Amino acid sequence: MTRSSADGSAPRGRSRRNFAGARPVMDDVARLAGVSKQTVSRVLNDHPSVRAETRETVLSAMRTLGYRPSRSARSLASGRTRMVGVISFDAARYGPASILTAINTAAQEAGYLLSSIALDTAEPDTVVEAVNRLSAEGADGVIAIAPQLWVGKALADTRLDTPLVVLENGFDADTQQVTGDSRTGARKAVEHLLGLGHRTVWHIAGPTGWTSADHRLGSWQASLEAAGVEVPDPLIGDWSAESGYELGRSLARRPDVTAVFVSNDQMALGLLHALHEAGRSVPGDISVVGYDDIPEAAHFLPPLTTVRTDFAEIGTRSLRLLLDRLDGAAEPSRAESLVPVDLVVRRSSGPAPGR
DSSP states (O other), X not given: OOOOOTTSOOOTTSOOOOTTSSOXXXXXXXXXXXXXXXXXXXXXXXXXXXXXXXXXXXXXXHHHHTOOOOHHHHHHHHTOOOEEEEEEESTTSHHHHHHHHHHHHHHHHTTOEEEEEEESOOOHHHHHHHHHHHHHTTOSEEEEEOOXXXXXXXXXXXXXXXXXXXXXXXXXXXXXXXXEOHHHHHHHXXXXXXXXXXXXXXXXXXXXXXXXXXXXXXXHHHHHHHHTOOOOOOEEXXXXXXXXXXXXXXXXXXXXXXXXXXXXHHHHHHHHHHHHHTTOOTTTTOEEEEEEOOTTGGGSSSOOEEEEEOHHHHHHHHHHHHHHHHTXXXXXXXXXXXXXXXXXXXXXXXOOTTO
């Protein structure tokens, strides 16, 4: 039974009915607006050939009738499913999870659904299966959150036919990729610490083969070499606080260590734990700079100096690039889109001891 309000009008939140008692359809809109059904379809899909006054007439008719186009109607009109597929790896980490949330929000605002597949492994067969599943669901395009080098290779081997945007890891010159500017972020961290008078900067790196970790490590080394200072051997972690703690215990025993740049905030948290446990003051004895600016970073003891990555912008920009490709927009002059980063100075970094 259809419920109605006391005055006999349709309940709030429901579409008005046409004279036959059915919900209004595209033909009703066309009839009221005095245009063709094809023109209504063009308005629904923001076709540039529709004049502004005609567009407003059609939109006014939709409002009058309470017409709400169904997703299936949009799909038939545009030849699209209005669904975007996302393949993610290591989705539990803060960065990938934040990017996925941003993609989902941007997709909803653009009128798209999101179909997401989180993979635990980047084995080629697993990636091919994920791509095939998204293709079977009719995804108009795919965004791949691909932080590891071998993920890019696996994606390349799938020979994906639908438009593709890759985050952090491009595997050929034609694939559009979006990434935080890790090289600049690492350089800013090193220059900040050297500028405080530290003779050199040690580094706890992320795992080898991860694009962001490799870029940060390479930029850390290049920045020290450019400054003409000693380049210590890097310590390789696995992104976890536990690995930062274990590596930090060895650094805490070295009196020559006065500054450490860490490739993510979780490992920096482990390092702070190890230094506190060893009785080393931060930043009195050792300064620490992390990376990412996770929400908890401002509440570490002491609050962590870190490089802020705008994960929301990475996710939003990736969806925008994909939709531009679907709309036939001109290809960007560069395949890579770098999202700027900022150094956030807090109390974990300070002048070198004795200065």
